[in-house]
Amino acid sequence: MKIYRTIISFLLVAAYSVQAATYIPVTTNNTCLLLKVNDKNRLEQTYFGPKIRNVEEMRIVDQQNFAAYTTFGTNHVFEAALRAIQADGNTSTELGYMNFSVQKKNDNIIYTTISLKDEYYDLFVDIHYNAYQQEDIIEQWVEIKNKQKKSVKLTNFASSDLSFNASKYYVSHFHGDWSNEMNISEQQLTEGIKIIDSKLGVRTTQFTHPAFILSLNQQAAENSGEIIGGTLAWPGNFQFSFEVDNMDKLRVLSGANPYASEYTLEKNEIFKTPSFLFTYSNEGTGKMTRNFHWWARKYGIKNGDKERAVLLNNWEATYFDFDEAKLTKIIDDAAKMGFELFLLDDGWFGNKYPRNNDNAGLGDWETNRKKLPNGIPYLINECHKRNIKFGIWLEPEMVNPKSELYEQHPDWVIAQPFRERVEQRNQLILDLSNPKVQEFVFNVIDKVLRENPGIDYVKWDANRYVYNSGSSYLPADKQTHLFFDYAKNLMLIMEKVRRKYPDVTFMACSGGGGRIDYGSMQYFDEYWISDNNDPIQRIFTQWGAQYFFPTIGLASHVSVSPNHISGRTSPLKYRFDIAMAAKLGMDLQPSQMTEKEYKFSQNAIKTYKEIRNTVLLGDLYRILSPYGHNRTVYMYVNENKSEAIVFNFLIRKEVYPKPPTIMLQGLDANKQYMLKEINKNPDDWSRFSKYEGKKFSGEYLMTVGLHFAMYDEYESLVIQLNEVE
Numbered sequence: 111m112k113i114y115r116t117i118i119s120f121l122l123v124a125a126y127s128v129q130a131a132t133y134i135p136v137t138t139n140n141t142c143l144l145l146k147v148n149d150k151n152r153l154e155q156t157y158f159g160p161k162i163r164n165v166e167e168m169r170i171v172d173q174q175n176f177a178a179y180t181t182f183g184t185n186h187v188f189e190a191a192l193r194a195i196q197a198d199g200n201t202s203t204e205l206g207y208m209n210f211s212v213q214k215k216n217d218n219i220i221y222t223t224i225s226l227k228d229e230y231y232d233l234f235v236d237i238h239y240n241a242y243q244q245e246d247i248i249e250q251w252v253e254i255k256n257k258q259k260k261s262v263k264l265t266n267f268a269s270s271d272l273s274f275n276a277s278k279y280y281v282s283h284f285h286g287d288w289s290n291e292m293n294i295s296e297q298q299l300t301e302g303i304k305i306i307d308s309k310l311g312v313r314t315t316q317f318t319h320p321a322f323i324l325s326l327n328q329q330a331a332e333n334s335g336e337i338i339g340g341t342l343a344w345p346g347n348f349q350f351s352f353e354v355d356n357m358d359k360l361r362v363l364s365g366a367n368p369y370a371s372e373y374t375l376e377k378n379e380i381f382k383t384p385s386f387l388f389t390y391s392n393e394g395t396g397k398m399t400r401n402f403h404w405w406a407r408k409y410g411i412k413n414g415d416k417e418r419a420v421l422l423n424n425w426e427a428t429y430f431d432f433d434e435a436k437l438t439k440i441i442d443d444a445a446k447m448g449f450e451l452f453l454l455d456d457g458w459f460g461n462k463y464p465r466n467n468d469n470a471g472l473g474d475w476e477t478n479r480k481k482l483p484n485g486i487p488y489l490i491n492e493c494h495k496r497n498i499k500f501g502i503w504l505e506p507e508m509v510n511p512k513s514e515l516y517e518q519h520p521d522w523v524i525a526q527p528f529r530e531r532v533e534q535r536n537q538l539i540l541d542l543s544n545p546k547v548q549e550f551v552f553n554v555i556d557k558v559l560r561e562n563p564g565i566d567y568v569k570w571d572a573n574r575y576v577y578n579s580g581s582s583y584l585p586a587d588k589q590t591h592l593f594f595d596y597a598k599n600l601m602l603i604m605e606k607v608r609r610k611y612p613d614v615t616f617m618a619c620s621g622g623g624g625r626i627d628y629g630s631m632q633y634f635d636e637y638w639i640s641d642n643n644d645p646i647q648r649i650f651t652q653w654g655a656q657y658f659f660p661t662i663g664l665a666s667h668v669s670v671s672p673n674h675i676s677g678r679t680s681p682l683k684y685r686f687d688i689a690m691a692a693k694l695g696m697d698l699q700p701s702q703m704t705e706k707e708y709k710f711s712q713n714a715i716k717t718y719k720e721i722r723n724t725v726l727l728g729d730l731y732r733i734l735s736p737y738g739h740n741r742t743v744y745m746y747v748n749e750n751k752s753e754a755i756v757f758n759f760l761i762r763k764e765v766y767p768k769p770p771t772i773m774l775q776g777l778d779a780n781k782q783y784m785l786k787e788i789n790k791n792p793d794d795w796s797r798f799s800k801y802e803g804k805k806f807s808g809e810y811l812m813t814v815g816l817h818f819a820m821y822d823e824y825e826s827l828v829i830q831l832n833e834v835e
């Protein structure tokens with residue numbers, strides 16, 4: 111009864127009709143997406159921008175309207191959100207408005223559904239919105255239902271269709287490849303279409319990320335201007351299409367990639383699109399990022415408000431070359447150095463085909479008896495004896511042809527018949543459209559966790575993408591379902607795993623950067639943005655990743671110098687500082703350090719534990735970009751603005767330094783802060799000495815700013831600000 115009353119009262123305030131027009135506002139605390147049913151009974155987008163106090167005013171003069179969910183039909187000549195082919199061959203769809211409902215899910219989420227139906231065929235389309243009030247995030251997805259006896263083929267199925275009218279449009283996106291992920295580039299849109307997409311099927315975010323920044327009228331700026339940030343919550347192929355039409359209006363279609371993915375919808379079947387998450391900011395990209403981070407910590411990433419463990423990973427320390435004694439020594443060193451978790455990486459399994467390199471054993475998840483005669487429980491115990499946690503690496507969706515799994519189930523892999531089974535890193539992908547394979551993949555994780563009680567952390571890896579997308583499970587007329595079904599079933603497995611193991615920490619690793627999306631992140635506590643731990647590279651990769659993804663999940667590891675990928679030699683402090691700007695870990699054997707390095711590392715870990723709450727849960731303010739500057743600066747401010755940590759990194763040696771003024775942000779102008787350089791090498795002279803131990807108001811720090819030189823190669827400086835009386 112109570113719920114009923116809430117729904118009704120919301121219906122009353124949420125919609126208003128004037129003779130011909132019904133208006134449906136989807137609002138958050140600061141933004142409004144206003145939809146309208148026009149006199150032809152079609153749904154239109156009337157407005158999207160800052161919230162106006164009196165939405166009623168919108169009806170005084172007709173606004174510029176755009177179709178809210180375009181279809182390939184009879185009067186639309188641009189890209190369409192939906193294209194469906196009926197059994198009788200009719201390729202058009204015309205959606206008429208039926209009704210809508212609004213429900214207050216809780217104090218923060220308002221859920222709106224708008225129901226549409228084809229004017230002739232029994233094809234139903236429901237558009238759903240969750241409006242997250244405080245975070246100004248709108249989540250949109252669509253459900254397409256076929257209520258006809260015969261099937262319908264969907265060739266386009268966007269999650270969202272947003273339109274804009276501005277003088278200029280700039281789009282930034284994130285791109286790269288293995289070990290060079292998350293580069294940002296911005297370009298002005300011209301008439302025609304720009305597509306940002308992935309066709310990789312699995313590990314889809316390796317080249318491009320499912321996120322974009324759209325800036326209206328001007329290039330994107332950090333603290334001013336109108337920005338729309340959008341991201342697709344989907345581990346599968348995605349597509350964003352930006353089409354500037356003949357009238358210079360922009361339509362942005364976002365959704366699962368329709369590429370090679372026609373979907374046949376049988377009678378009563380529902381096609382649910384992935385969620386598209388978007389936010390509007392008129393305070394530039396800084397606010398956009400903070401909206402996503404606030405949202406993610408609450409809804410987008412698993413356990414987004416819980417502290418993370420500082421871990422030591424043996425991957426770069428040993429690769430496949432380890433045994434029980436070597437690992438026990440690393441565990442011992444890790445505990446003594448202050449780590450809270452030891453993570454055992456690849457190479458611990460396979461007996462008939464031991465996993466001693468990457469060409470064998472994947473799929474055979476039995477502990478290798480030669481390397482680890484006492485099994486995983488022995489290592490867990492060694493960790494627990496020293497009061498640290500234990501984690502393990504898995505790559506459950508993959509198989510080496512040289513494995514017992516492949517010998518038993520050669521038909522379980524993704525491949526086209528009569529074609530070469532193209533390997534990548536000597537491995538093939540298991541076909542998740544097949545329910546038996548889905549069960550196997552779930553069981554890999556379940557069995558390892560069940561048989562080895564005490565595992566606290568799982569690094570879930572995925573090291574290749576799809577080349578020849580065929581399934582021996584799907585029927586001939588549904589082969590094109592593979593890309594969509596893989597992603598859908600993968601998310602179902604993730605969900606099942608997390609339902610059973612809510613307290614185990616899971617890291618989404620995909621050879622670095624390959625699986626960073628909010629479809630996956632809701633089931634993962636951490637993500638691995640790159641295998642490249644080179645500190646200079648990391649500055650850029652982390653900078654890119656943080657536009658949409660929160661610091662609490664951003665694992666960053668100190669590794670050996672010279673770096674194994676870049677060959678660059680860099681100071682330990684520099685490597686620590688960049689890892690400490692996110693979720694600190696290490697991929698290095700403490701026993702290979704000098705005494706001085708060991709001491710520094712031990713202290714750095716101690717310092718990190720003191721500041722991690724602010725770093726991981728604080729608000730991020732980007733002060734100086736690494737693009738186009740010699741120095742990059744960013745800072746985190748905790749919730750009550752009593753502490754801030756400012757990270758400064760020099761990227762290029764400055765011969766005649768012209769130090770920039772560092773205007774801090776996000777502080778309380780009325781508070782006093784004590785300044786202190788932290789994580790300093792004890793013997794180093796400090797560039798910060800004139801500020802050290804001095805007290806300044808938030809107002810001074812944000813308007814006068816800090817001014818100090820940094821000019822040596824690989825210099826970094828971390829400042830802690832604490833509120834004082």
Ligand code: DGJ
Nearest residue numbers: 425455456571621622641
């Ligand atoms: C790729 C990951 O990104 C690395 O950290 C490591 O886990 C290897 N896979 C292991 O094969």
